[in-house]
Amino acid sequence: MQIDPKQPTTKNPPEMFAGDVWLDPIAAPREPGQTMTVAMVRFTPGARTAWHSHAKGQTLHVTDGVALVGTRDGRVVELHPGQTLYTPPGEEHWHGATPDDFTAHLAMLDNAQDPATTTTWLEHVADDEYHRP
Template sequence: MKKVIVILAVLAFASVAFAEQGQEVYRKGTQKSFVGPAEYFTGDVTVDMLFPANDTAHYSGAYVTFQPGARTNWHWHPAGQHMIVTDGVALTGTRDGKVIEFTEGESVWCPVGVDHWHGATPDGAMTHLVISGSKDGKAVVWKEKVTDEQYMKR
C-alpha cells in the first residue's frame, strides 16, 4: 500500500510540475476521430485529430487515412497546409491538371488559396499527417467533388 501511495504522490508532483511548465498533453484517444463526411470526401476516409489550434498556434494536426481510391473534394486552406505521408502513397492534384505522387516520409506544402485535392492511389491505402493553418477560425474552404477523370490524371 505504501508503494502505491508513493507512486501516486510522485505522479501528482510530476503532473503539477508539468502543468507549471505550461505544456499540455493530448493523450492518444482523447481527441475526436470521425469518418470523413461524404459531402467533403469520396470513398472511405478516417480522420484522427491529434491536437487543436489554440490562441497562440493557429494550426491543428490530424492523421487522415484514405482507403484505395478515396480522396478529398477540391478545397483550399486560408493559412496553408503541410501534408506528410506516414504510410502508403499519396496523390495531390491542382486545378492546372498536375497530379503529384509522394510517398512515406515525403511532404508537400500547399500554400494559401491553392485549390487542390489529395487522397490515396486507386490500389492502395494511404495515411498522412496534416498540419493545417487556421485564419479567422477557418482551416479549410470546401468545394465540389473531384471527378474520376481529374483523379485518374497522372
C-alpha cells in the first residue's frame, strides 16, 4: 500500500484552453504495462478546451456543475453530475463549462505508447461552435 502526497493544482496553459481551467493529478502509471492517467479538471464559466483527440479515447465523469462537450459534426451535449461520457480513439472533441456554470470532471485516459501522442491538440474552439444550442 502506498499513500501519495497531494500534488499541486496547476492552471492549464492558454495554448490548449480558453478561460481558467485547473487540474489536480490523481493517478498516473506506476508499473510496467499500466497506462491509465486520471485527473480532476475544473472549469470556470465559459472555460473550455481546444479541439483535441486522444490516441486511446477518453472517459469524462462529471462531478459538479454543468459540462458541455462538442464534436466536429456540430453536436454539443450537456452533462450533469453523475453522468459519464466516452470519446473513442481519434474522435476530435472539446469540453468545458457552460457560459453560466462552473463544472468539474474526472478525466480518465490511457497513455499511448509514445506519451507525446496520447493527446493531439488542435485549434481553439470558435465562439459560434461553443454557443451552439
